[in-house]
Amino acid sequence: MPFNRKAHKFSASIGTVEIGTGDKAIKLGGENVMPFYTFDGSMGDGPKVGVEITDLGLDAEPQGVKDYYAGCTSFADIAKKAEAMPGGDFVVLRLAGGDPNGANKSTEELVAIAKEVSDAISCPLVVEGSKNVEKDAELLPKVAQALEGKNVLLMSAKEENYKAIGAAAALAYNQKVGAESAVDINLAKQLNVVMTQLGVSAQSIVMNTGSAAAGYGFDYTISTFDRVRAAALGQDDKMLQMPIITPVASETWSVKESTAEESDAPEFWGPVEERGIAMEVETAVACLVSASDAVILKHPKSVATISEFIKSLM
Amino acid sequence: MFKVTFQVQGGNTVEAFANEGEKILQIAQRSNVAIDAPCSGNGSCGKCRVKLLSGELDSKQTRHITDEEYAEGWRLACCSTVVGDVTLEVPDIASAYRSRMKVADLSSGEEVQIFENSRKQVIDAGIEQKNNMEVLDVVMNVPSLEDTMPDNERLMRAVSRETGIAHVTIPYSVMVKLARVLRDSQFHVKCVVRKISSDVFIYDIFPSTEQVVIGGLAVDIGTTTVSAILVNMVTGEIIGKASSGNGQIRYGADVINRIIEASRPGGRKRLQDAVVKETINPLVAEMCKASGFKANHIYRMSVASNTTMNHLLMGVYADPIRMEPYIPTFYKTNSLFASDIGICIHPDAHIIVSPNIGSYVGGDITAGAFISMIWNRPETSLFIDLGTNGELVLGNSDFLISCACSAGPAFEGGDISCGMRATDGAIEACTIDFETMEPSFSIIGDPGTKPVGLCGSGLIDVIAELYINGIINSKGKFIRDGRRIKHDKYGMGSYVLAFEEDAGSVRDVEITEVDIDNFIRAKGAIFSAVRTMLNYLDYTVDMIDDVYVAGGIGSGINMRNAVNIGMLPDIPQDKFHYIGNSSLTGAYMELLSTSAEKKVYEVASNMTYLELSTVPTYMDEFVASCFLPHTDTRLFPSVTVKND
Numbered sequence: 001m002p003f004n005r006k007a008h009k010f011s012a013s014i015g016t017v018e019i020g021t022g023d024k025a026i027k028l029g030g031e032n033v034m035p036f037y038t039f040d041g042s043m044g045d046g047p048k049v050g051v052e053i054t055d056l057g058l059d060a061e062p063q064g065v066k067d068y069y070a071g072c073t074s075f076a077d078i079a080k081k082a083e084a085m086p087g088g089d090f091v092v093l094r095l096a097g098g099d100p101n102g103a104n105k106s107t108e109e110l111v112a113i114a115k116e117v118s119d120a121i122s123c124p125l126v127v128e129g130s131k132n133v134e135k136d137a138e139l140l141p142k143v144a145q146a147l148e149g150k151n152v153l154l155m156s157a158k159e160e161n162y163k164a165i166g167a168a169a170a171l172a173y174n175q176k177v178g179a180e181s182a183v184d185i186n187l188a189k190q191l192n193v194v195m196t197q198l199g200v201s202a203q204s205i206v207m208n209t210g211s212a213a214a215g216y217g218f219d220y221t222i223s224t225f226d227r228v229r230a231a232a233l234g235q236d237d238k239m240l241q242m243p244i245i246t247p248v249a250s251e252t253w254s255v256k257e258s259t260a261e262e263s264d265a266p267e268f269w270g271p272v273e274e275r276g277i278a279m280e281v282e283t284a285v286a287c288l289v290s291a292s293d294a295v296i297l298k299h300p301k302s303v304a305t306i307s308e309f310i311k312s313l314m
Numbered sequence: 315m316f317k318v319t320f321q322v323q324g325g326n327t328v329e330a331f332a333n334e335g336e337k338i339l340q341i342a343q344r345s346n347v348a349i350d351a352p353c354s355g356n357g358s359c360g361k362c363r364v365k366l367l368s369g370e371l372d373s374k375q376t377r378h379i380t381d382e383e384y385a386e387g388w389r390l391a392c393c394s395t396v397v398g399d400v401t402l403e404v405p406d407i408a409s410a411y412r413s414r415m416k417v418a419d420l421s422s423g424e425e426v427q428i429f430e431n432s433r434k435q436v437i438d439a440g441i442e443q444k445n446n447m448e449v450l451d452v453v454m455n456v457p458s459l460e461d462t463m464p465d466n467e468r469l470m471r472a473v474s475r476e477t478g479i480a481h482v483t484i485p486y487s488v489m490v491k492l493a494r495v496l497r498d499s500q501f502h503v504k505c506v507v508r509k510i511s512s513d514v515f516i517y518d519i520f521p522s523t524e525q526v527v528i529g530g531l532a533v534d535i536g537t538t539t540v541s542a543i544l545v546n547m548v549t550g551e552i553i554g555k556a557s558s559g560n561g562q563i564r565y566g567a568d569v570i571n572r573i574i575e576a577s578r579p580g581g582r583k584r585l586q587d588a589v590v591k592e593t594i595n596p597l598v599a600e601m602c603k604a605s606g607f608k609a610n611h612i613y614r615m616s617v618a619s620n621t622t623m624n625h626l627l628m629g630v631y632a633d634p635i636r637m638e639p640y641i642p643t644f645y646k647t648n649s650l651f652a653s654d655i656g657i658c659i660h661p662d663a664h665i666i667v668s669p670n671i672g673s674y675v676g677g678d679i680t681a682g683a684f685i686s687m688i689w690n691r692p693e694t695s696l697f698i699d700l701g702t703n704g705e706l707v708l709g710n711s712d713f714l715i716s717c718a719c720s721a722g723p724a725f726e727g728g729d730i731s732c733g734m735r736a737t738d739g740a741i742e743a744c745t746i747d748f749e750t751m752e753p754s755f756s757i758i759g760d761p762g763t764k765p766v767g768l769c770g771s772g773l774i775d776v777i778a779e780l781y782i783n784g785i786i787n788s789k790g791k792f793i794r795d796g797r798r799i800k801h802d803k804y805g806m807g808s809y810v811l812a813f814e815e816d817a818g819s820v821r822d823v824e825i826t827e828v829d830i831d832n833f834i835r836a837k838g839a840i841f842s843a844v845r846t847m848l849n850y851l852d853y854t855v856d857m858i859d860d861v862y863v864a865g866g867i868g869s870g871i872n873m874r875n876a877v878n879i880g881m882l883p884d885i886p887q888d889k890f891h892y893i894g895n896s897s898l899t900g901a902y903m904e905l906l907s908t909s910a911e912k913k914v915y916e917v918a919s920n921m922t923y924l925e926l927s928t929v930p931t932y933m934d935e936f937v938a939s940c941f942l943p944h945t946d947t948r949l950f951p952s953v954t955v956k957n958d
Contacts, residue, residue, distance in 0.1 A: 186937040
């Protein structure tokens with residue numbers, strides 16, 4: 001009997017969210033099939049890769065990252081270099097220094113950095129906050145204001161601060177907003193519902209439904225992806241049809257597989273930087289084949305590998 | 315050792331001795347000073363307030379105490395420890411768990427009507443309203459020198475002759491007064507007897523001239539509320555009705571905390587005393603006083619309660635109920651008497667206990683499911699009992715399946731800052747104007763009664779109205795501003811139902827975001843249980859023909875609003891029926907009818923129990939339901955929020 005291929009078609013599709021302006025603007029989402037099932041339908045423009053830089057400079061970065069940015073003396077330089085990284089589609093500025101429990105940089109200082117980065121590049125920009133809900137509620141609206149007209153994606157609005165961030169980012173300054181929830185399909189949906197009730201349109205929301213390094217409770221992340229996608233496509237659940245963006249680098253580069261020096265690690269583990277890249281790549285691949293419409297990475301080798309991976313599957 | 319003096323407002327003064335570092339709440343409980351502590355003293359409910367009059371305490375100020383209140387000396391008993399001699403004022407509000415006993419006014423007829431309707435339905439279902447208690451008129455020969463048979467044999471022979479039953483038992487309580495009654499009545503007496511095929515038991519004896527009423531007592535022992543009725547066991551007439559808070563509340567709001575408390579040294583006695591001596595006996599005394607009835611003329615009692623409550627009522631060791639594999643001491647028991655557990659009615663009165671079918675589905679549900687009559691119809695119905703434990707029974711004349719979920723005390727006003735039972739001053743219904751956001755109420759009590767707080771039905775209305783009028787969002791957070799909406803220094807929003815000057819209490823009556831959140835979790839527990847059970851059976855909501863909602867949460871529920879907040883499934887309004895306190899009604903029928911008692915046992919043994927904690931999707935359903943009305947709005951097509 002000949003093999004008869006049956007296409008698994010859905011009548012629903014993931015929404016499209018555009019970030020950036022001009023020629024280099026990108027569209028996240030738009031697929032109407034399970035990840036990379038291009039034989040069944042459309043994957044839209046395909047998943048995108050973001051290149052992460054932070055306001056903390058390069059001192060703490062792995063050697064390969066330092067080498068890539070060698071010679072850069074300002075955030076503008078770093079941003080330009082990040083934009084030029086082969087395989088990257090957009091730049092992500094993570095304002096980690098804003099954390100009151102860390103460097104506690106002032107909002108003004110961070111907004112100035114964001115402005116400097118934004119002015120230096122022409123590709124789309126994503127700005128991540130400090131992860132402190134109070135600080136982000138103050139910081140991200142100011143960033144949204146300073147970068148008006150650039151159509152940036154601000155991450156992230158959470159249940160505790162979605163009003164301040166959602167209202168400023170999407171309503172007042174016409175930017176896009178990331179909605180972050182903690183690995184639970186219902187909490188993800190609830191946040192989307194209250195954001196849209198606030199007046200933020202579904203086309204301005206990108207979800208971050210949770211992230212982890214592979215091996216670190218990662219099964220929850222993946223199972224949430226699966227279920228969000230199944231509900232979005234299978235049940236046409238409008239409040240779960242936002243594209244998903246997943247920060248990977250900020251999770252994978254801090255676990256012991258990526259940080260333990262060779263002298264402290266079991267013999268067969270090998271060189272520390274290779275391990276870090278492997279963690280970043282493995283995690284990103286798993287996210288992409290499960291649902292992510294964009295991943296955020298930082299090592300040039302990872303960016304190149306993942307971008308190649310996406311191309312070969314499209 | 316330091317001296318701790320409790321001055322109970324409007325009451326006595328109690329002195330206790332304690333070591334440094336001991337918690338005030340524990341000292342109070344040990345010394346029998348009633349302080350309300352529904353959260354078992356972990357600082358989360360804020361109800362155990364005491365006022366420092368002199369001395370010092372090591373005390374943490376929590377979010378429940380404002381700066382001014384702290385300066386005035388208010389402290390939480392559970393967050394305060396002894397550092398020296400101290401004198402404390404215990405506000406009367408601390409004994410509010412007793413919530414002023416309510417003796418119902420039976421003249422209105424509404425209360426009585428529910429029982430009357432149930433009685434008719436039960437009789438229509440072919441269940442005879444007949445029990446084995448009766449009053450026998452007995453005439454004996456007056457003894458003489460020729461006829462020297464002792465009094466007890468004389469009575470036994472006469473009763474035997476009258477009933478045709480050979481064996482007659484005369485208990486001690488009758489023996490002691492026998493000689494006097496027989497002679498006062500010239501050996502023509504009335505006996506209150508229980509007749510079974512092999513034995514006649516004489517409970518009491520009266521001169522034949524006396525009007526004898528066989529009293530019966532039906533009690534619903536809820537985790538939060540205890541309700542009771544006093545009835546004429548022959549006619550079924552209701553002589554009295556009363557309810558009060560369960561005295562055990564100060565040992566914890568839920569069954570688990572009660573069991574833990576009961577496992578402590580002396581705990582079983584404390585918990586038993588709290589429900590028997592502080593709750594049921596006063597209720598009986600009040601009802602008897604109001605109706606002029608004598609408590610020792612109550613010859614039978616019927617109890618419907620959850621498994622933990624009937625264990626604690628009997629003073630049975632209950633710890634295995636909360637520990638895997640969750641085995642109770644009994645499901646059924648038929649040899650319990652009033653004197654065993656200190657209920658102040660006739661000491662030989664038999665206590666009928668509605669059967670349990672699981673550690674968390676008890677006699678309250680078997681009695682309730684019986685009275686809902688869902689076992690007697692071919693159509694599939696759903697029975698929901700809204701209590702501290704929410705219980706559901708789904709089925710028809712062919713099958714019954716039940717499950718229980720932990721809803722918490724919110725439906726009875728617990729865990730809600732302005733919550734109260736459905737007694738005088740409770741707001742039982744409410745509407746809110748969309749434009750002005752001004753509320754209008756219906757309040758329990760005489761006309762002109764000022765609002766004191768919210769009972770369950772009022773809570774459903776207030777939250778539904780806040781949501782439908784766009785004042786709170788789906789997460790229960792305030793999104794509109796106005797003169798009735800306040801935010802405290804922590805940013806927590808609240809809605810003022812009645813300002814201090816219009817309220818029947820010393821502060822504003824308001825509902826906070828924390829209250830709303832607690833209530834959303836309670837309604838989420840109910841709805842997710844409904845969904846889980848239906849999914850488990852591959853049923854959809856439109857396959858349910860009728861929904862019977864029970865619970866002592868007010869005179870009635872606005873079903874439209876219960877759907878608006880996503881507590882009950884979105885099906886046509888005419889399918890919903892509120893049947894009041896069904897476990898009390900069930901206990902009432904078991905009292906009146908031996909066949910009904912048998913039927914409850916039969917219904918119980920035909921009921922399958924679904925343990926929700928073993929269904930993997932339950933937690934998901936729960937989170938999805940903790941939203942107004944639900945994360946999946948397609949389940950509630952008829953719910954719309956107003957906007958301008």
